Amino acid sequence: MRLTAVDRQAAALGLAPGMALASARAMVPALKVMAANEPADQRLLEKIADWCDGFTPFVALDPPDGLLLDVTGATHLFGGEQAMLDRLRADLKRQGFTVAGALAGTALAARALARYRRGAVVPLGADSDAVAPLPVAALGLDPISVHAFRRAGLKTIGQVAHRGRAELTARFGAGMVFALDTAMGRAEVPISPRRPLPDYRAECRYAEPVTAAETMLATIKLLAERLAKNLEERGEGARALRAVFFRADGSVRRIAVETGAPTREPAIIERLFREKLDALADPVDPGFGFDLIRLEAERTEPCQVEAATLGNDESRAKEIRFLVDRLAARFGAHRVLSLQPRDTHIPENAFAAVPAQYAEPMRQHWQRTRTAHEAPRRPLRLLSPEPVSLLAGDTVRLRWRHVVHKIRRMEGPERIAMEWWHAPIDQQGAPDRDYFRAEDEEGRRFWLYREHGIRWFLHGVFA
Amino acid sequence: MSASDPKFMHLRAVLAAAEPLGARVALGVPRLDGTLCGGLMRGGLHEVFAAPSHEAAAAGFVAGLTVRLGGPLLWIRQDYAGLEFGELAATGLLELGLDPSRLVLLRVPDAASALRAAADALTCAALGAVVIELTGAPKLLDLVAYRRLALAAGAGGVTVFLLRLAAESSGIGGAETRWLLRAAPSEEGEDWGRPVFDVELQRNRHGPAGHWTLEWSCDDGVFRPADRGAVVLASADRPSQAAMAAASAA
Structure with a gap:
């Protein structure tokens, strides 16, 4: 077993990561050891990255212990590069982390500086000067290459950079030269953020953390108004929105709502979040307050001009869509359903209840089974087929759920083939069914079927 | 008794003056519509109980009423209702003449959610009706809940049906009308x-109670009297109803 990480005190005693546990114990008998938990470390890093989202949406992980933030265009919000770096470090320190940070023109340069010259803020274009005195290991190459450089007498990045490129490429490969170029600020690799960046976002930062639920909703409405302006300029509406609440103590909560049609009305957006927040099983806990609330439009679609001249039908349809969105925000999209026809004769598959928010316009039309002036041929209530027994005698008796019904009339059969090309896997090879309508003495009307000419099932009840 | 009967007309005028009746939707059976002062009250709370094991009939009756009302329909059901009483x-619905595209189905975990959703839906004036299908007698459904639903229905002009399955049709209730439904044998013939x-009709705030056998005409979307003759029962729990019953007996 080997050490994977040591704290400052242990480092002062001469311990280092990579050392065998036995020799570390021999050096420091009182050593306190804890099993490494990589997944937990990874989760913690993700959490910190979430929190860093409050500074810039471009956050990338640099496992096992690094984060890369692209702060281009964000530094002025915090009073400059130095001030931003200081604030980030101070805030993380307050949360109990040991932080090494640096800010440079490229991600690799910043990464190297953070590890070997903490707190450096490199002015634009000075990357190569800043990186040159750092040891070769700062390039983040594999240990074999680092060892090879050392054997060649090249100790710093600057010394390596002085060698000819052709020579380096021949000896260490193109990858190494590219890494060198990025570290020196000659080439740039864009960082790939952890989350896809939303097209539209607006945020509100508070000097004094807010805790009141009403303030949170008022903020969302305010942000929605700003989003609406941007959306309107591009003629789009949001189908999916996300509110991100950054708590002052570092925890981050994301709440998403969806809409059935592109929407950009602030009042509607606010209402959807109100429903969602109200219905959360695990409510958003403000703790000591939120210092940043952000609203993002995750998915957008073109949306027609919202005019006051909407037709009557159109505005009614819109109201229904809004109701569906509200109900979906509160109860979940899978609970708000609309019914759609399916092209099959198998009764339980002839229609489907699909989430109303995602329901596509119907390609098929509803088709009645009965002809005009006929009695209904399909039941109002459809059960999953329940085995029943049918006893013949003077009167036919139907035994269903422990009750015997005297059947007064019966009509059939209507044969329904289990279309193998439509049937789901679990119904493949199911026998054809002979359906009967039956009415008992009291007027209850049942829908029964027979399989193989012997087994009876009750499949539904007519009105 | 016919609608042109002067006594009837007079009584109707008296009643109409006493309380605003709201918009009425005729159901298609003159005697029933007469009892209901012209039809089912739009923007009111109507409670429909299913007699034990007659759940499909009650649902069918409500479906018929919503066809009469027209407009989009929200049908709220509890999760397990599908297993117990069928999806x-x-x-x-299509066979009964109700276009399924008009329907939004909401599945909720419990009665509290059903009432909460209904309260929200009733503010949406574009809806024609809301059906709340409840099983048993939830404690939440007290007089306050009835009152709340009735007020919300009145304010938005959306009609709300409480479809009560496996429940006793007695006790409290603040509904405009209360019905008890069972299936009746269908007519003889091919x-x-x-x-x-x-x-x-067990309770009717604006008229007497009554008992009918009705047939739903799937083609025309109206109720028709079935060929069994109709009886109007006297109900004495309200003076105006007693008067109405007397008028009908005359």
Whole structure:
């Protein structure tokens, strides 16, 4: 077993990561050891990255212990590069982390500086000067290459950079030269953020953390108004929105709502979040307050001009869509359903209840089974087929759920083939069914079927 | 008694003056519509109880009423209702003459959610009706809940139906009308099986109670009297109702 990480005190005693546990114990008998938990470390890093989202949406992980933030265009919000770096470090320190940070023109340069010259803020274009005195290991190459450089007498990045490129490429490969170029600020690799960046976002930062639920909703409405302006300029509406609440103590909560049609009305957006927040099983806990609330439009679609001249039908349809969105925000999209026809004769598959928010316009039309002036041929209530027994005698008796019904009339059969090309896997090879309508003495009307000419099932009840 | 009977007309005028009746939707059976002062009150709370094991009939009756009302429909059901009483079949609704595309189905985990959702939906004036299908007698459904639903229905002009399955049709209630439904044997003949309901109007805020056998005409979307003759029962719990009953007896 080997050490994977040591704290400052242990480092002062001469311990280092990579050392065998036995020799570390021999050096420091009182050593306190804890099993490494990589997944937990990874989760913690993700959490910190979430929190860093409050500074810039471009956050990338640099496992096992690094984060890369692209702060281009964000530094002025915090009073400059130095001030931003200081604030980030101070805030993380307050949360109990040991932080090494640096800010440079490229991600690799910043990464190297953070590890070997903490707190450096490199002015634009000075990357190569800043990186040159750092040891070769700062390039983040594999240990074999680092060892090879050392054997060649090249100790710093600057010394390596002085060698000819052709020579380096021949000896260490193109990858190494590219890494060198990025570290020196000659080439740039864009960082790939952890989350896809939303097209539209607006945020509100508070000097004094807010805790009141009403303030949170008022903020969302305010942000929605700003989003609406941007959306309107591009003629789009949001189908999916996300509110991100950054708590002052570092925890981050994301709440998403969806809409059935592109929407950009602030009042509607606010209402959807109100429903969602109200219905959360695990409510958003403000703790000591939120210092940043952000609203993002995750998915957008073109949306027609919202005019006051909407037709009557159109505005009614819109109201229904809004109701569906509200109900979906509160109860979940899978609970708000609309019914759609399916092209099959198998009764339980002839229609489907699909989430109303995602329901596509119907390609098929509803088709009645009965002809005009006929009695209904399909039941109002459809059960999953329940085995029943049918006893013949003077009167036919139907035994269903422990009750015997005297059947007064019966009509059939209507044969329904289990279309193998439509049937789901679990119904493949199911026998054809002979359906009967039956009415008992009291007027209850049942829908029964027979399989193989012997087994009876009750499949539904007519009105 | 006919609608042109002077006594009837007079009583109707008296009643109409006493309380605003709201918009009425005729159901298609003159005697029933007369009892209901012209039809089912739009923007009111109506409670429909299913007699034990007659759940499909009650659902069919409510479906018929929503066809009469027109407009989009929100049907709220509890999760397990599908297992116990069967799923609401789009094909079956279609056979009854209700276009399934008009329907939004909401599945909720419990009665509290059902009432909460209904309260929200009733603010949406574009809806024609809201059906709340409840099983048993939830404690939440007290007089306050009835009152709340009735007020919300009145304010938005959306009609709300409480479809009560496996519940006793007695006790409290603040509904405009209360019905008890069972299936009735369909007519003799080759093509039997049309929806025939044994309809008992147990409570009617604006008129007497009554008992009819109605047939739902799937083609025309109206109720028709079934060929069994109708009886109007006297109900003495309200003076105006007693008067109405006396008028009908005359």
